[in-house]
Amino acid sequence: MEKDTYRRPAAGQHPANLSPAYKSTPTRSPKQPAIVLPQSLSEITGPSLATERLNALESDLTKQRMGEPLGERIVVHGRVLDEDGKPVPKAMLEIWQCNAAGRYHHPGDQHDAPLDPNFTGGGRARADEEGKYEFITIKPGAYPWKNHHNAWRPAHIHFSLFGPAFATRLITQMYFPDDPLLGYDPIYQSVPEAARKRLQARFDIETTRPEWALAYKFDIVLRGRNATPME
Amino acid sequence: MSHVLTPSQTIGPFYFGTLVNGYRADLAPAGVAGERIELVLSLFDTEGVLVPDGLFEIWQANSHGRYNHPDDRRNLPLDAGFEGFGRASTDMKGEAHFTTVRPGRVPWPAGGEQAAHVNINVFARGVLNRLATRLYFDGDPALAEDPVLKLVDAKRRPTLIAKRDAGGVWRLPIHIGGGRETVFFDV
Numbered sequence: 001m002e003k004d005t006y007r008r009p010a011a012g013q014h015p016a017n018l019s020p021a022y023k024s025t026p027t028r029s030p031k032q033p034a035i036v037l038p039q040s041l042s043e044i045t046g047p048s049l050a051t052e053r054l055n056a057l058e059s060d061l062t063k064q065r066m067g068e069p070l071g072e073r074i075v076v077h078g079r080v081l082d083e084d085g086k087p088v089p090k091a092m093l094e095i096w097q098c099n100a101a102g103r104y105h106h107p108g109d110q111h112d113a114p115l116d117p118n119f120t121g122g123g124r125a126r127a128d129e130e131g132k133y134e135f136i137t138i139k140p141g142a143y144p145w146k147n148h149h150n151a152w153r154p155a156h157i158h159f160s161l162f163g164p165a166f167a168t169r170l171i172t173q174m175y176f177p178d179d180p181l182l183g184y185d186p187i188y189q190s191v192p193e194a195a196r197k198r199l200q201a202r203f204d205i206e207t208t209r210p211e212w213a214l215a216y217k218f219d220i221v222l223r224g225r226n227a228t229p230m231e
Numbered sequence: 232m233s234h235v236l237t238p239s240q241t242i243g244p245f246y247f248g249t250l251v252n253g254y255r256a257d258l259a260p261a262g263v264a265g266e267r268i269e270l271v272l273s274l275f276d277t278e279g280v281l282v283p284d285g286l287f288e289i290w291q292a293n294s295h296g297r298y299n300h301p302d303d304r305r306n307l308p309l310d311a312g313f314e315g316f317g318r319a320s321t322d323m324k325g326e327a328h329f330t331t332v333r334p335g336r337v338p339w340p341a342g343g344e345q346a347a348h349v350n351i352n353v354f355a356r357g358v359l360n361r362l363a364t365r366l367y368f369d370g371d372p373a374l375a376e377d378p379v380l381k382l383v384d385a386k387r388r389p390t391l392i393a394k395r396d397a398g399g400v401w402r403l404p405i406h407i408g409g410g411r412e413t414v415f416f417d418v
């Protein structure tokens with residue numbers, strides 16, 4: 001039997017598909033266990049999106065429209081690493097978020113909070129050779145979401161990453177440190193307790209830009225490769 | 232020092248703009264070699280209700296069976312303009328449409344070849360972890376010897392096999408659960 005190229009997540013690292021407190025999951029989670037697939041070329045390859053041309057405005061969500069969006073300007077930065085701490089160079093990151101008032105620029109979002117004509121909330125960036133990335137944005141607001149009585153999502157930014165392979169694909173959410181709403185959020189709490197903190201960015205005074213913006217650091221860890229057996 | 236994986240979270244209902252803009256569901260512009268095919272994937276929840284806020288991604292080899300990726304080191308042609316990646320959200324009918332080329336066969340690590348297939352990711356509100364599955368082509372004689380289908384209970388194999396409709400479109404309904412639950416893979 002050939003050895004898998006990418007390590008498999010240990011139990012407790014990801015949320016359970018069926019997390020009943022998050023009320024959309026009972027009708028949207030498979031009952032049968034996933035079949036473990038030995039990794040072939042289909043799983044160890046994946047899109048690099050190398051031909052996607054990104055412009056600088058895509059990683060600065062405050063400069064995509066005519067004027068400046070309202071809200072607290074922030075720097076969100078970090079590194080994309082694998083489980084061995086090695087950088088994932090040139091990784092494509094995509095983010096989306098609501099505005100400072102807690103409203104998404106999306107026709108499906110009917111929350112009674114103002115839209116900001118200067119903020120769409122979408123961005124892309126490509127990590128550098130050391131896996132470093134940076135976005136400029138505004139701090140998203142909390143928003144109500146009807147999952148249960150008085151349900152509010154903690155402020156969060158959605159992140160989508162490809163990494164090097166189909167096997168390493170990840171969509172996640174970044175939260176802000178010590179947000180009191182984290183204790184009440186079934187989506188955040190769907191992650192086993194020991195692993196949850198990984199989803200909280202760290203307040204980063206060193207990267208804060210004086211007179212301009214606070215900074216948060218969010219490192220993202222994708223699946224690492226198994227050691228290559230010695231010949 | 233070992234680093235701990237970042238946990239997965241749902242895509243949520245509001246990904247619309249960023250993730251989909253800029254990614255056509257047409258993977259194969261003119262000039263790309265191979266048989267042009269149209270794929271329609273549809274998404275249903277565990278109660279058979281269509282999912283209008285889902286997102287499908289597909290990843291496939293080109294018609295020569297070559298993946299556009301540095302870890303596919305075989306000496307087979309790459310097609311300019313064909314990466315093999317597509318993304319489309321489901322519409323009000325729960326459907327996502329792609330046009331692409333029929334992929335060639337790719338090898339299996341333990342020897343032999345896999346039947347032609349398209350790799351699929353499913354995301355949606357209420358889906359906390361990416362659901363990975365595959366699309367195979369009905370009538371392909373290689374299905375009988377495919378090493379992945381052999382891992383699947385024969386009763387459930389049809390959930391992975393697209394059928395061609397009267398208009399020539401390949402259709403595969405994907406059921407997150409329920410009586411016709413699609414086979415998902417831990418990749």
Ligand SMILES: [Fe+2]
Pocket residue numbers: 153156158243245
């Ligand atoms: Fe959200």
